[in-house]
Amino acid sequence: MGDQKLVDKTIHPLGGVSALQGLTWAQAQAAFNGFFLIGKYKGAPASLDITTLVEPLVLAEQLHILGILDGREEDYDLQTVSIPVGAAANAIVNGSLTVPSGEVWFVNAVRMTLPADAGGSPTANWHCSLWADRAATPSSFGQPFHAAGINFTPGGGVQDDEFCHPANWWGVTNKPWMLRLPAGTVVTMVVVNAGAIATAQMDCTLQLFGYVGKLLVP
Numbered sequence: 001m002g003d004q005k006l007v008d009k010t011i012h013p014l015g016g017v018s019a020l021q022g023l024t025w026a027q028a029q030a031a032f033n034g035f036f037l038i039g040k041y042k043g044a045p046a047s048l049d050i051t052t053l054v055e056p057l058v059l060a061e062q063l064h065i066l067g068i069l070d071g072r073e074e075d076y077d078l079q080t081v082s083i084p085v086g087a088a089a090n091a092i093v094n095g096s097l098t099v100p101s102g103e104v105w106f107v108n109a110v111r112m113t114l115p116a117d118a119g120g121s122p123t124a125n126w127h128c129s130l131w132a133d134r135a136a137t138p139s140s141f142g143q144p145f146h147a148a149g150i151n152f153t154p155g156g157g158v159q160d161d162e163f164c165h166p167a168n169w170w171g172v173t174n175k176p177w178m179l180r181l182p183a184g185t186v187v188t189m190v191v192v193n194a195g196a197i198a199t200a201q202m203d204c205t206l207q208l209f210g211y212v213g214k215l216l217v218p
Contacts, residue, residue: 057216058180061104064214069105071207079189083122083202087193091120094141096188097208099181104217107179107210108164110145112189116156119199122191123149124159126206128179129186141188146173149192178210182218 037048069077081095099105114122127133131143150159167174181187189206 054217061180061213061216062106062178065211066214067103067212069107069208069210069212071111071205071209077208079206081124081189081191081204081206083120083191083193083198083204085198085201087120087198089120089193089196091193091198092190093193094188094190095206096141096186097206098187099183099185101183102215103183104213104215105181105185105208105210106213107181107208108162108167109209110161110163110179110187111205111207111209112150112159112161113205113207114150114152114156114159114191115202115204117154117195118202119196120193120202121151121153121195122156122202122204123151123194124189124191124204125149126161127188127190128181129188130181139190141186141190144190149190151194153195183215 071078074080075097077097079095079097081093083091083093087093110126112124112126114124125144125146125148127139127141127144129142133139133141133143135143145161152159162170162174163177163179165176168176187206187208189204191204193202
């Protein structure tokens with residue numbers, strides 16, 4: 001019998017994965033030999049987008065409650081924004097909450113609590129950094145949730161913006177799904193002292209309600 005050629009069947013790590021970063025699909029095909037998983041979509045060949053396999057993990061993230069969000073902890077899920085004594089009419093103050101690294105938050109309600117007027121009158125709105133602001137002069141905080149700020153002149157009040165089913169039945173601006181906030185997302189409350197000079201400090205609060213999920217999709 002003649003000599004037999006040995007075939008190396010050792011399993012090696014996929015060393016080319018990091019090299020694919022930053023390449024287009026066409027560039028990856030041209031640069032690497034091998035097999036690409038393709039299928040048929042609407043009668044035409046199509047390559048598999050791995051993103052479509054990862055996105056369902058967002059549903060799995062919601063099955064793990066790893067922490068409670070209920071507006072109890074200052075600078076975590078509670079932010080107090082104060083209009084100081086003597087603040088001029090139309091003076092603006094703001095405060096933010098940031099989702100910590102390594103966490104994903106599922107929010108079912110955002111609450112703004114505004115005090116009674118004290119000379120001035122607090123008008124508030126909240127913004128999310130995930131949302132691009134398409135206004136003529138866009139906010140650096142992201143798109144505001146309300147088209148116009150909320151004002152409870154003169155007695156103060158509570159504004160709940162809810163994200164659950166059937167929240168949109170209770171208010172047309174509510175949304176039927178929980179608000180997913182990945183790590184690094186910033187929620188900012190902007191308060192304007194409308195009307196007149198503030199004769200006393202007015203403490204406004206921003207609270208997030210929901211829970212910390214299990215981060216599976218960065």
